[in-house]
Amino acid sequence: MKIEGSVALVTGANRGIGLAFCRALLARGAAKVFAGVREPEDFTEPGLEPLRLDVTDLGQIADAARTASDAAIVINNAGIQAGPGLLEGDLDGARQELEVNYLGTWAVSRAFAPVLAAHGGGALVNMLSVASWRSTWRFPSYAASKAAQWSLTNAFRVALREQGTLVVGVHVGWVDTDATMSVDEPKTDAAEVAARTMDAIARDEPEVLVDETARRVRAALSGPLDLLYPTP
Incomplete structure (x- = not known):
């Protein structure tokens, strides 16, 4: 689709990948870009339209769909990594990841499908x-939330095909953001x-x-498990 002249909404737009989007x-050449952020009063990036949007708040999602009713591109970027390790730690972080990464994407996508x-x-x-x-094993609940989000992406791709909506899944390994500063990869x-x-949109x-990580892992899905989880 044509990006030039279009109106877009990006969730989790305050920094990192969201701000880059x-x-x-x-x-x-987008005509207008709504930046979905939790605290729009503190967001000062020039050229963007800050929009209060917590993807776990159904009321804010409904308000966003009304405000950005002219959007032709919606990017579900909001996400967190807060879960415990596999064998220890509080499960509340895992529930947060599902709420934001999986259910948040679902709720925003559902609200904006008619838009x-x-x-x-x-x-x-x-x-x-x-x-x-x-x-x-280090981030099992984050991976589980992203696996669920991938499944959801495929479901929306099928469901929205008839209305002509392009559904795009973006896969990547480690990205250089504030959240990965401690990662030596x-x-x-x-x-x-x-x-x-x-x-891809264009x-x-x-x-x-x-x-290359995304391409290698994607190709390994059709092979034996040793390709995804090699023995040390």
Whole structure:
């Protein structure tokens, strides 16, 4: 679909990948970009329309759908990593991850589906992860929430096909943001994630494999488990 001249909404837009999405949309000629943030009064990024949006609050989601009723692109980027390790720790963080990463995406997508339909179908983009396909004992609940979000993305792709909505799943390994400062692994720049996603929207492509990690893990899904979980 055409990004130039369109109206877009990005959730979790205050920093990191979400802010990179907003900047990329403006750079590609979007007419207006709503930045979904928890505290719009503290958001000062030029060129964006701050919009109060906690994706776990159904009232705020409904208000956002009314305010951004002209949106043709919706990017579900809001996400958290708060869960415990596999064998110890409080499960409340795991519940938070499901509420934000999975149920939040579901609620926003459901609310904006008719908005997108009213504008010819548009595009619904979900920020996923390599963790959608490959779990880890260090962050099992985060990976589970992303696996659920991937499944949900596929369900929306089928359900919204008739109304002409492009549903895009974005997969990547580690991204260089504030949240990954302590991670000593190769990282992709957030701007690169955004740029590749904009290319996918413009080309009507349903899946974005941003980095080599995403491409390798995606290919391994059809092989034996040793490809996903090699023995040390």
